[in-house]
Amino acid sequence: MGKKWYLCWIGLLVFVLFLAGCGNDEDASGKGKDDSGNEDGVTIKFHTWINDDAGKWDKVVAAFEEEHPEINVEVEPLVENMSNEEYLQKLDLLASSGEELDVMMFSDVTDLSKRADAGLVAPIDSLIEEEKLNIEEEYSNSSYPKIDDSYYGLPGKMVTMLVLLNKDHLDEAGLPVPTDWTWEDYKEYAEKLTKTEGNTKRYGSYFHTWPDVYFILKLLGKQENSSIVNSDGTSNMEDPMLEETLKLRYDMEQVDKSSVPLSETLSQKLDYRQQFFSESASMIPSGSWMVSEWGAFTPDFTMAWAPWPKNNEEGPSYTEIGGDIFSIANNSEHKEEAYTFIRWMTTEGMILQETWIPTWNNSDLNEVLDNIIATTTNPEAVDKESLIYTLENSVPGIRSYPFSYLTEAYNEFNTEAELYLLGDQDLETTISNAKEKVQAVIDENQK
Structure with missing residues (x-):
């Protein structure tokens, strides 16, 4: 009798947890609801060493999500002191523990190459080809994240x-x-x-x-x-x-x-x-x-x-x-959504951020500098x-x-x-x- 009661109790608990899971905005697959209740919304995680003050992530992500309501972005700065070295150490720990990653930043191609060689970063050639994107025309001659004839990200700031x-x-x-x-x-x-x-x-x-x-x-x-x-x-x-x-x-x-x-x-x-x-x-x-x-x-x-x-x-x-590179993790289950985000982030997002000079060729250098300088603590110093x-x-x-x-x-x-x-x-x-x-x-x- 006690065994039957125990099994019934376990069954009831599983059923309750199932109902609770169905009520969440996001399920185990990473799908959630956007503000309009869209059941097809996807949440992607974005890891960086740039803190909230410098990256203005609240403003930037809000603008992206308004333009792409089907994608939710969770920004996770791994350090507060803007230390790229410490960030890489923590990112490598997450990767080695099997943590599912989506979008991550690298400060240069050398840092990227080491992680690409270890299998952490996904090549994005198929996504680039699907968009019919010519990277060297779209972005200025700076840090093309190309390794062994494959692209492993898109260039951000120059x-x-x-x-x-x-x-x-x-x-x-x-x-x-x-x-x-x-x-x-x-x-x-x-x-x-x-x-x-x-x-x-x-x-x-x-x-x-x-x-x-x-x-x-x-x-x-x-x-x-x-x-x-x-x-x-x-x-x-x-x-x-x-x-x-x-x-x-x-x-x-x-x-x-x-x-x-x-x-x-x-x-x-x-x-x-x-x-x-x-x-x-x-x-x-x-x-x-x-x-x-x-x-x-x-x-x-x-x-x-x-x-x-x-x-x-x-x-x-x-x-x-x-310059910086926005890359997609090899174990991400949402590579297309991640690509949509990094493509937007390395173009419109960089302009909206008003923090750094973008590599995007459609940006106006004079206007970009005016906007960046205006946000500093003493614009007259520049x-x-x-x-x-x-x-x-x-x-x-x-x-x-x-x-x-x-x-x-x-x-x-x-x-x-x-x-x-x-x-x-x-x-x-x-x-x-x-x-x-x-x-x-x-x-x-x-x-």
Whole structure:
């Protein structure tokens, strides 16, 4: 009798849970109701490192859902501090735990390539073909998320590497905003902008810690072969621009004392935004995301922009031009809906966001910048003329293939470069060791 009662009780519980499930707006398949009661509504999850304040997700998602009432979007910023590195760690944990994902963002093709190689990201060629979309006509020449002849996402914001300058410091030193300059010019500017006496001590320059930018400054100024691994999988560690970059930094940090020493950056855990906006440094090579991403700072000085310094006086100002990528998870059950969202997000959504410069070719640069600058804490701080000039006169170099092991190669290079810049190893030994270690990474991954 007791067993029968138990089975009846279990049956009743299952029935009640079934009824409760039927009453929910969303069932286990991810289908839900839109505001009009549409039973065919689908909910997709969107993971990013961009927090709500910067991404303005409430406004953006509301606009998308109004245009596409059959798709509901749940934005899930995995970090609040806008740390891409921490975001990737948490995203990888979700993926390894079997969490169902839909849409996710990557800051560059290298981060994407590593996850695509691991099977996390889905190719979207069939969806692109179905729409008859020509990506290279629709989006500007920046970060095409193409790996092994397949597309693994759509490009979002455009990031142009450039130099951000404190115009008030330039005016004080009698220096014009550069429009065509070399790294030797940059070095001279840094020396003239440095102040070592009084209460207003400052450095003329600050280089941050990212090895794929600040340890290859001159390499990024080349038309092609601008990475430590070439597109054919061979090492590019023989390029003299690598040695010249490290020598430039050493001289500025240890000899001229015109740039923040790496030892100080590491020991004090300095941040590039803090260094620039607190006026501790007059110039920083950085990216165009700095047009609006000021963090908690409200600069009361004028910011100017200049093109990436050239390696020699001849030719155009080549630079790295890349950007965010919106991708679709391989295990998503709603790939078509996810594609609808990323297509909208990389076009109309980027304009509506009024935070970053889009790669979408149908956007108006002047209007976009006006809207972005208007939303900052101090629009008067932006020297728009120098910004437009820099963006329009920066020529993208030919990017190397985004091998999934590229980050590992840069980490090995970083270890040796730091020893040199900290004064613990000579330059010849540094380059020799770095060549050997990078080649070992290449060999291990090409077996």
